Structure formats: C-alpha cells, structure tokens
Amino acid sequence: MSNDHVALVTGYTGESGKTLLKELIKHPKYKKIILVGRRRVDYSENEYKEKTEQRQVNFDKIDDYLDAFRGADIHFCCLGTTKGKAGAEGFRRVDFDYIVGAGRLAKQAGCRHFHLLSSQGADAHSLFLYTQVKGQTETALTQMSFDRLSIYRPAFLMVDREENRPFERFAQTVIRNTIQRVAPELITTPIEVLARAMCYNTFTANQSGVEILNNHAIFRLAGQHQSSE
Numbered sequence: 001m002s003n004d005h006v007a008l009v010t011g012y013t014g015e016s017g018k019t020l021l022k023e024l025i026k027h028p029k030y031k032k033i034i035l036v037g038r039r040r041v042d043y044s045e046n047e048y049k050e051k052t053e054q055r056q057v058n059f060d061k062i063d064d065y066l067d068a069f070r071g072a073d074i075h076f077c078c079l080g081t082t083k084g085k086a087g088a089e090g091f092r093r094v095d096f097d098y099i100v101g102a103g104r105l106a107k108q109a110g111c112r113h114f115h116l117l118s119s120q121g122a123d124a125h126s127l128f129l130y131t132q133v134k135g136q137t138e139t140a141l142t143q144m145s146f147d148r149l150s151i152y153r154p155a156f157l158m159v160d161r162e163e164n165r166p167f168e169r170f171a172q173t174v175i176r177n178t179i180q181r182v183a184p185e186l187i188t189t190p191i192e193v194l195a196r197a198m199c200y201n202t203f204t205a206n207q208s209g210v211e212i213l214n215n216h217a218i219f220r221l222a223g224q225h226q227s228s229e
Helices: 015-026 046-051 059-064 083-108 129-142 166-176 191-201 215-228
Strands: 005-010 030-037 052-056 074-077 113-117 148-152 156-158 188-190 209-213
Touching (some): 005 015, 005 083, 015 030, 015 074, 015 191, 030 046, 046 052, 113 129, 129 148, 156 191, 209 215
Parallel strands (some): 005 030, 030 052, 113 148, 156 188
16 A cells, blocks of 8 residues: 555544544544545534545435545444444444445445444344344455455443433443553453554554454554554
8 A cells, every 4th residue: 555545434423433533634644534424524623624525425325425435545434323322223224234335335436445443242143233233244344355354343432422321421430440440451442542543553564354453452553553653
C-alpha cells in the first residue's frame, strides 16, 4: 500500500466511530476520510471540515449506493446497535445486514483493507443472539476475500455515552473501581485504546488475509503506538 491513505468510515456517529474518527483526523498518513452514513454531521472544527467528506446513504437500500463507497482503500466499520435499543429484528438488521452490505460494496469499490469492530465472544454457532450475529457477520466478511480483513474483538467498552444507559453507567463505575485497577485488560477496553489500535493497525507491516485481534492484542497494539508518539 502507498504511504498515504483514503479511509472510509461507517458508523461514525456512534461512540466508537466518533473516537476512531478523532484518531484518524490526527494521523498525517490519512489524507482524506470519507464518512458514509444516514445523516450529515455539522462539524465546527477546521480539521474535520478540511479532512472529511460526508456521503449520505440509506442502508436499507444499500445496493443503490455503490458510488458512495468509491475512492477509499481502507474501510473502518463501526456500525452496530443493541437488542435493547432496536429489538431482535432491528439488531440483526444493523449488525448483520447493514455491515455485510457495506462490506460487499466496499469490496466492489476496491477496498483492500477492511476493519470490522466486532465483539468478544463472537461465534456464529452461539446460543446467544448477540454473539451469534457478531460471529455470522465475521464469517460473511471473511468469505469476501479482502486483501486484508482485521476483526477487533474488544471486551466491555469503557465509554461515557451521550445516550442514557443507567445500568451500563453503574457497571462502569463498579468496574473502574475494582477490576480495572487490578487487571485492566481482563474484561474492559477503554474506547480510546480501541480507536488507537484500529487507526494504527493499517500500518502494521507484512500482514494479509484475516486477522482477529482479541482484547490483549488490542491493548498491545495501542500501547506500542502510545509509547512511540
């Protein structure tokens, strides 16, 4: 790959996508970032205005939007929802149909490296809907034969969300004051750590095919680049 990249991000309005976008904006080797989503975001910061291009699509009719996926060699997919927020059918539609559709068009448009934000425990044969759908999505993307497919399986994401999730906020408070102090990589992933690992993994040399990064690998990759900055 060349030294400079054009990245495309789907799911950039969610917490993971927003944090990843911040990392991409800062990195000099991403010369342009294409944002593909359902709605436009009005950014006030000059660096966002100068470095991003927004393209609006309807994910329910994604095959009509091949042109929106053209021009990028790297794709970061942070699309996702929850069963609690969207119901079982809505969860499967976003976390399988939308992601697989985006992956299919990315492949057709010439994407060489696809980054997928998945989840710890992803397993297409799982008895649990969440991990089953995540695993089925990984399988579908693997079958598309990207030059390189990076699958990230973080643990419980530590993030201050804008939306109200009282139970999650309570769980994070407990974890921060107990397990995270003793064994930070055991069951948690700070969202900044995940974003840094995804951003810099593009530049990991001599990688091709499918790679799965578990929580420990995510921490190691992020830590290497934190120390080199």
